[in-house]
Amino acid sequence: SLTLAKRAGQIIKDVQTSGTSLDIVDKGHNDPQTKADRASQQLIISNLTKHFPQLTIRGEENIPIEKSAATSDIDELIGSNLNEVLQAKCPNEFQDLQEKDLVVWVDPLDGTREFTEGRLEGVTVLIGFATKGNAIGGIIHQPFYVNGNEFGRSVWGLVHSGVYGKCQMNSTPLPGRIVAGSLSHRSKTVVDAVNACQPTEVLQAGGCGYKALLVLERRVHAYVHASRGCSLWDTCAPEAVLKAAGGMLTDVFGKGISYLPTDDTSVKTGVLATMENHEWYAQQIREKITML
Numbered sequence: 001s002l003t004l005a006k007r008a009g010q011i012i013k014d015v016q017t018s019g020t021s022l023d024i025v026d027k028g029h030n031d032p033q034t035k036a037d038r039a040s041q042q043l044i045i046s047n048l049t050k051h052f053p054q055l056t057i058r059g060e061e062n063i064p065i066e067k068s069a070a071t072s073d074i075d076e077l078i079g080s081n082l083n084e085v086l087q088a089k090c091p092n093e094f095q096d097l098q099e100k101d102l103v104v105w106v107d108p109l110d111g112t113r114e115f116t117e118g119r120l121e122g123v124t125v126l127i128g129f130a131t132k133g134n135a136i137g138g139i140i141h142q143p144f145y146v147n148g149n150e151f152g153r154s155v156w157g158l159v160h161s162g163v164y165g166k167c168q169m170n171s172t173p174l175p176g177r178i179v180a181g182s183l184s185h186r187s188k189t190v191v192d193a194v195n196a197c198q199p200t201e202v203l204q205a206g207g208c209g210y211k212a213l214l215v216l217e218r219r220v221h222a223y224v225h226a227s228r229g230c231s232l233w234d235t236c237a238p239e240a241v242l243k244a245a246g247g248m249l250t251d252v253f254g255k256g257i258s259y260l261p262t263d264d265t266s267v268k269t270g271v272l273a274t275m276e277n278h279e280w281y282a283q284q285i286r287e288k289i290t291m292l
């Protein structure tokens with residue numbers, strides 16, 4: 001999956017630099033899909049299915065998956081990521097997990113609105129793993145990340161094991177109370193919930209995966225999205241990565257999210273993510289907001 005997330009990121013970059021039409025399909029209110037979303041999902045799901053046919057896989061895009069999209073160059077690339085992956089210790093409780101016990105939630109391109117508008121930092125590829133309804137592992141790949149000579153990065157985590165890849169935890173305490181909120185999906189309730197947290201600063205940014213990285217690296221104190229708009233593929237990988245680092249991602253009222261493979265994939269009670277003081281934020285929101 002790490003290999004696939006990186007390769008999908010390259011496909012997204014290739015689409016962006018090709019300068020050709022993004023072939024945008026409007027999936028509904030403020031929910032675009034581009035050819036990069038479709039190609040990324042084809043690649044990830046066809047290859048995962050080829051290697052692990054018994055997995056339950058749910059992807060954001062409603063497209064038929066073609067077996068021919070699984071290519072052998074992926075098999076060769078997997079070797080180059082094995083060392084990185086094998087450094088992680090698999091916790092005892094997951095050692096007996098079988099393919100059929102896992103549900104994989106795939107967001108092939110999180111932050112599509114930002115992608116179409118050229119705000120590329122917020123674009124991520126998200127692959128999350130759940131068992132018995134709980135998020136246990138996840139990859140957040142950020143194809144347009146730039147840091148010196150580094151272009152693109154993957155951050156991944158396994159609950160009770162740790163967080164791996166390229167992330168830089170801010171070690172100095174962050175002043176004030178900085179709350180990250182949506183840039184492209186703002187309603188009165190979304191704004192009210194952010195304000196309920198008494199922010200000293202609000203950072204509007206695109207993408208659920210990107211905002212989870214802001215929380216993880218302690219560039220914001222909390223990510224709050226009081227909307228019914230996020231889906232399980234948006235939150236599974238971010239939740240697993242944050243939990244692996246000792247943080248939390250729940251609905252805005254502080255209640256856990258179930259990742260069982262139901263037909264209804266929307267996270268109807270919003271998203272709250274923090275590394276500390278999670279319950280305080282949930283309490284502030286509960287006092288001001290009763291329903292979304």
Ligand SMILES: Nc1ncnc2c1ncn2[C@@H]1O[C@H](COP(=O)(O)O)[C@@H](OP(=O)(O)O)[C@H]1O
Pocket residue numbers: 029030031032060107109110111112113181182183184185205206207208225227228229230231234
């Ligand atoms: N009100 C809403 N309507 C539609 N989609 C929403 C939404 N709120 C959040 N989302 C989805 O949640 C993800 C993060 O949103 P945001 O950037 O506003 O934080 C985006 O995923 P995708 O880009 O994968 O479609 C977006 O589509």
Ligand SMILES: [Mg+2]
Pocket residue numbers: 107109110111208233234
């Ligand atoms: Mg998404």
